[in-house]
Amino acid sequence: MDGNLNFEYEVKAISSIGRAKKFVLFPLKEKVNFKPGQFVKLSNKQGLGRPYSICSPPEWQHIEFLINVNVGEFTNYLGKIEVGEILNLSRAAGHMVYNKEEKAVFITGGTGIAPMMSIIRHIALNKFEGEFYLFYSARTLNDMAFYEELLSYSGIGIINFVPTLTREKLAGFYNERISIDMIEKHIKNLEEFTYFMCGKNQFVFSIRDKLIENGVDKSSIKVEGWG
Ligand SMILES: Cc1cc2nc3c(=O)[nH]c(=O)nc-3n(C[C@H](O)[C@H](O)[C@H](O)COP(=O)(O)OP(=O)(O)OC[C@H]3O[C@@H](n4cnc5c(N)ncnc54)[C@H](O)[C@@H]3O)c2cc1C
DSSP states (O other): OOSSSSSEEEEEEEETTTTEEEEEEEESSSSSOTTTTTTEEEEOOOOEEEEEEESSSSSSSSSEEEOOOSSSSHHHHHHHHHOOOOOEEEEBBOOOOOOOOEEEEEEEEEGGGHOOOOOOHHHHHHHOOEEEEEEEEESSSGGGGTHHHHHHHHHHHHEEEEEEEOOOOTTSEEEEEOOOOHHHOOOOOOOGEEEEEEEOHHHHHHHHHHHTTTOOOOGGGEEEEEO
């Protein structure tokens, strides 16, 4: 375990993706250790902070976050910061961790793609072989962060990418919320996979319950609920 409780990072780039912003941060000194799928508490100098999942894989020197801004107290602050700001990262935590499972299904919507990106990038970088599915929902294509990157992973056979847009009709996309019916159209042997789900509690727990009703063992479902 790290001796350090806090790690100082400098914001080096900020870009907008729909209602969210992507923040790229580099360590000032020591890098935080984490496993793909984990989160840290991100705080400012005044000690105001919230937990955020890491989008980047552990192999990268920098850290990426994808955060819906102007939601409440901390994200109003994050919405205004500029490149050069120094932020603190806590030690990493969280149990929705990828442990080299060879058959995995990732299910998420909106900024819940963040920990899935860390895992998928880790799989791609390490050339892990297996059968991987990503069910990813966003309101519109403009809100769908990392779409081109995910397409490239699907193009070279790393993931089976199933995107859905709930507020826009486009060829090649579902136009509905993720459901057990949608998952079963793509995966016949549900019980053979490990499931990773991230997002609002209501969304992730309703899908978890349906998976269990359909024969998936509880121990094969890893959930990160965001309240
Ligand atoms: C493990 C974990 C990982 C997370 N990862 C991410 C991530 O990668 N990306 C991301 O975008 N988010 C993530 N979150 C959510 C994040 O931690 C914050 O909860 C979120 O950014 C909102 O913080 P805030 O300070 O802006 O809102 P807060 O001020 O804490 O407000 C929280 C909610 O209350 C509402 N609210 C605030 N004030 C009022 C009021 N006066 N009256 C009524 N309602 C009010 C807000 O609209 C908001 O919905 C994660 C959460 C967890 C638990």
